[in-house]
Amino acid sequence: MGNSESIFLRSVNQKSLEETRQLNKILRLIIDSSYDAIFVADENAVGIIMNEAYTRITGVTxxxxxxxxxxxxxDQGIISESVTLKVLKEKRLVTIVQxxxxxxxxxxxxxxYDENGKITHVVSNLRDISDLNRLKSELYETKVLTKKYLDEIEDFKQKEGARLLLDGVIAQSKEMMQVLHLAKKVSQVDSTVLLQGESxxxxxxxANMIxxxxxxxxxxxIKVNCAAIPEKLLESELFGYEKGAFTGADRQGKPGYFEQAEGGTLFLDEIGEMPLDLQVKLxxxxxxxxxxxxxGTKTIKVNVRIISASNRNLExxxxxxxxxxxxxxxxxxxxxxxxxLRERKADIPPLAFYFLNKTNEKYDMNxxxxxxxxxxxxxxxxxGNIREMENLIERLVVTSxxxxxxxxxxxxxxxxxxENRIKEKTLKELIExxxxxxxxEAMLEHKTTRKAAAKLGISQSTLVKKMQRLKIII
Structure with missing residues (x-):
């Protein structure tokens, strides 16, 4: 081989080497630019290439x-199992959760594969699915919670409290169940009832339910809001008037609410706003x-049950x-x-779902x-209690x-x-x-209590007891 030929071959080899280096550099940039993790092993399952995303996602250097x-x-526990080993063993594309x-x-x-059909490398693509599992878990929780409260509402309809529910009272807290029980008892008699509570x-x-x-x-x-009727009109509206009783009076006179409610019920809302002189007549x-x-000059006998209400402390x-x-x-x-509502937290979810379904039906939404x-x-x-919740949920439905x-x-x-609520929670509530x-999350992933218990590091019986205590239904 002549000197010129040798020089030419060296030049070609150097050029090929430079091109190879350049190609490897580009390939490396492409691999590192991938958002998903990439890992390459050789035919002996030895790691030879990994990109920056692998370290970012897993923390492995x-x-x-x-x-x-x-x-x-x-064996060291860095990875749970190897997809590379599975590919080399099964000689096909393999997907696992690792x-x-x-x-x-x-x-x-x-x-x-090489030209002879032999595996020379295994390329692994890895994607973080912890967020996906979290979202899946949250979606499942939402569905479980929704079904739970809808089932409870449906079950409540089938029981003795059905009419109470249909009259607009939805409750599952012990505080409200006691109030409902008392209201139902008093509805069977004619005793005068005073309803007190915040606006x-x-x-x-x-009052309607009773x-x-x-x-x-x-x-x-008959419903009367004592705060909504001007003081000068309230007396005539309640007790009525004879013809010519005052300027502007109806020529025939007019029966008051007490007479109009004969045999029935008169509900005096905001009774605390009634003027003292009318209180004497009442x-x-x-x-x-x-x-x-x-x-008038003569009295009129009336048979009316009185239910009154006030958001002010009458005492x-x-x-x-x-x-x-x-x-x-x-x-x-x-x-x-x-x-x-803040004193009966257990009623908040069923009320929220009730108003959500009501608003969805009203506006044909889902x-x-x-x-x-x-x-x-x-x-x-x-x-603002229940009224505030109902108004808020309607606004959320139509504006989201x-x-x-x-x-x-x-x-x-x-x-x-x-944030304040988190600070107020007890250690027991946070642990639960x-x-x-x-x-x-364990049940969603492993499907059975045996496998989920193993994942959590507890016995199957302990897991079942915890699920019963926490009212988890999978």
């Missing part, structure tokens, strides 16, 4: 992987069962001289205090809550952009209350939350 046999990594240092990954191993707790609904479940249900039911009706119209008003003590005692024969929304609802104080209503759709005040989430 090149020093731990490159030049190491995959069986070593399995755990690498606690990170759950979906791994696909692809064999690379929006449902006093009017209870009337509808009473022996007077087929008779008139007291006479309760004592004598008779009224006298304005401008405090009595002490201040703003409400008559004798009238208070007459109205307070059967007091029923309706607790605010919105649903993310599980965290219910958690935020339970942490909130609800100063997607089918799922998330915490991002909630007003900012809910975030503040959620963590246990519940871990059990649901």
């Amino acid at each position: 090149p020093e731990e992987l490159i030049g190491k046999n995959m069986q070593e990594l399995v 755990n690498v240092k606690g990170t759950e990954l979906l791994v696909t191993g692809s064999p690379i 929006g707790v449902g006093k009017e609904i209870f 009337h509808l479940n009473s022996k007077r249900s087929d008779k008139p039911y 007291l006479r009706v309760l004592q004598e069962y008779e009224v006298m119209r304005i401008g 405090e008003l009595v002490e201040k001289g703003e409400f008559r003590k004798d009238l208070f005692y007459r109205l307070n024969i059967v007091p029923i205090k309706i607790p605010p 919105k649903h809550f993310h599980i965290d929304v219910i958690h935020r609802f339970e942490a909130y104080e609800w100063p 952009d997607s089918e799922e209503i998330t915490v991002n759709d909630l007003p900012g005040i809910f975030n503040l209350h959620s 939350e963590v246990e519940r989430k871990a059990i649901i």
